Amino acid sequence: MDFLRPADLGEALAVKAERPDAVPIAGGTDVMVELNFDHRRPAALLDLTGVAELAEWSTSDGTLPESTIRLGAAVSYSRVITELGEPLPALAMASRTVGSPQIRNRGTVGGNLGAASPAGDTHPVLLALGARVEVASVRGTRVLPAEEFYLGVKRNALEPDELITAVHLPAHAGPQQFAKVGTRNAMVIAVCSFAVNLRPAKREVGASVGSAAPTPRRARAAEEFLAAELPWDAPTALADSLKRRFGELVAEAAAPIDDVRGSADYRRHALAVLARRTLTWAWDEHRGSERTCA
Numbered sequence: 495m496d497f498l499r500p501a502d503l504g505e506a507l508a509v510k511a512e513r514p515d516a517v518p519i520a521g522g523t524d525v526m527v528e529l530n531f532d533h534r535r536p537a538a539l540l541d542l543t544g545v546a547e548l549a550e551w552s553t554s555d556g557t558l559p560e561s562t563i564r565l566g567a568a569v570s571y572s573r574v575i576t577e578l579g580e581p582l583p584a585l586a587m588a589s590r591t592v593g594s595p596q597i598r599n600r601g602t603v604g605g606n607l608g609a610a611s612p613a614g615d616t617h618p619v620l621l622a623l624g625a626r627v628e629v630a631s632v633r634g635t636r637v638l639p640a641e642e643f644y645l646g647v648k649r650n651a652l653e654p655d656e657l658i659t660a661v662h663l664p665a666h667a668g669p670q671q672f673a674k675v676g677t678r679n680a681m682v683i684a685v686c687s688f689a690v691n692l693r694p695a696k697r698e699v700g701a702s703v704g705s706a707a708p709t710p711r712r713a714r715a716a717e718e719f720l721a722a723e724l725p726w727d728a729p730t731a732l733a734d735s736l737k738r739r740f741g742e743l744v745a746e747a748a749a750p751i752d753d754v755r756g757s758a759d760y761r762r763h764a765l766a767v768l769a770r771r772t773l774t775w776a777w778d779e780h781r782g783s784e785r786t787c788a
Contacts, residue, residue: 496538503547503630506657509540511632514654516540520548520568521600523593524609542568542657548604551578553665561665564628567604567658574603582663584619584670584689591615591674594681604658607643610650610709617644617710618689619672620661622700628660629653637662644709668693669779671772674704675756675764685756688744688768692776697726701740701769706748706761713747716740716769729781737773741766 498516500506510516516538519525528534542548548568554561563581565574571589575598579586585603592598592615606614607627619625620640627643629636629652640661643651652658674687684705691700699720701713720740724732750761 495536497541498538499541499544501544503545503659506540506542506545507630507632507655510657511655513538513540518542518608518657521570521597521602521605523597523601524605524611548659553581563663563665565603565661565663567607567660568602569604571598571601571603581665582623584622584672584691585616585663587672588615588619588674588687588689591672591676591684597681603661607658607661608650608652610644610646610648612647612707612709613683613687613705614710615672615674615684615687615704618687618702618704619670620663621702621710621712622670622689622691623663623667624700626662627658628662629656630659631655631657635659641712644711647708667691668695669776669783670700671776673768673772675768683755686748686750686761686764686768688765688772690769690772690776692724692780694726694780697721697724699724701744703744703748703765706750706765708749711747713744713769716743716747719743720773724777729777731781732774732777737770740773741769744769 498509500509517536518540520542548566550566551569552564571592574589575586592601603616606616625640626637627640645651668691670691672689674684676682676684686706687704689702699717701716703713704710723736745762745766748762748765750758752758
């Protein structure tokens with residue numbers, strides 16, 4: 495196995511073009527597990543830890559709520575938690591549930607995307623926020639919506655010569671929440687997970703499920719229902735019937751299977767519960783901000 499270590503992004507893209515069989519590695523929290531268990535034996539590893547451009551994040555100059563954050567693919571979960579918890583709260587919530595402190599120090603959102611596991615903790619958040627994935631090769635750079643990036647179980651939309659370079663997310667996009675079900679709060683693969691984002695300024699809702707279908711997916715019917723039914727202009731407490739219907743639509747968006755972590759029926763039930771709870775938390779945050787503004 496060859497070990498390739500470029501010094502900058504340009505060199506990394508050139509190496510990837512010459513060796514499309516090279517598997518990118520940054521934190522190594524997924525790739526090294528596969529190597530250790532002999533589930534994967536690539537011809538080459540492309541070590542990206544020396545590519546400084548991938549470990550940077552920046553905020554656009556746009557005014558709120560239009561400003562966006564460009565999150566480099568090699569920014570660790572720990573840095574998301576400590577540096578981006580205010581503008582990207584749901585992503586920080588999801589990052590806190592990933593593995594142990596050692597894993598959070600090494601693992602990256604870009605690596606989570608590249609692995610494309612349906613159970614990846616950051617995926618529902620990226621979908622709910624309407625994130626865009628930036629990928630590059632020697633041929634140029636392209637940006638695609640996160641929901642177009644996931645093609646199947648551990649399959650993504652990358653061409654053989656492309657690398658994930660960054661994720662673009664809206665900063666301060668409104669009240670948002672993430673929750674997952676597992677045997678523990680962290681260091682566990684999610685039985686199912688859910689993220690919700692309320693965007694009062696646009697009267698829009700983002701809602702996405704994870705670990706409950708071949709790919710993470712948006713709950714579009716639930717989004718449309720909630721956007722139409724929420725009392726945006728007079729944020730009173732939500733009726734139980736509204737929260738219950740939202741949970742039902744979220745569960746209907748899933749296509750789970752039975753496996754060692756849980757049954758399909760349990761996943762649907764758990765998603766409905768997560769949807770109701772996270773909606774309540776996010777709406778309470780919105781109501782609090784409305785009262786503060788008043």
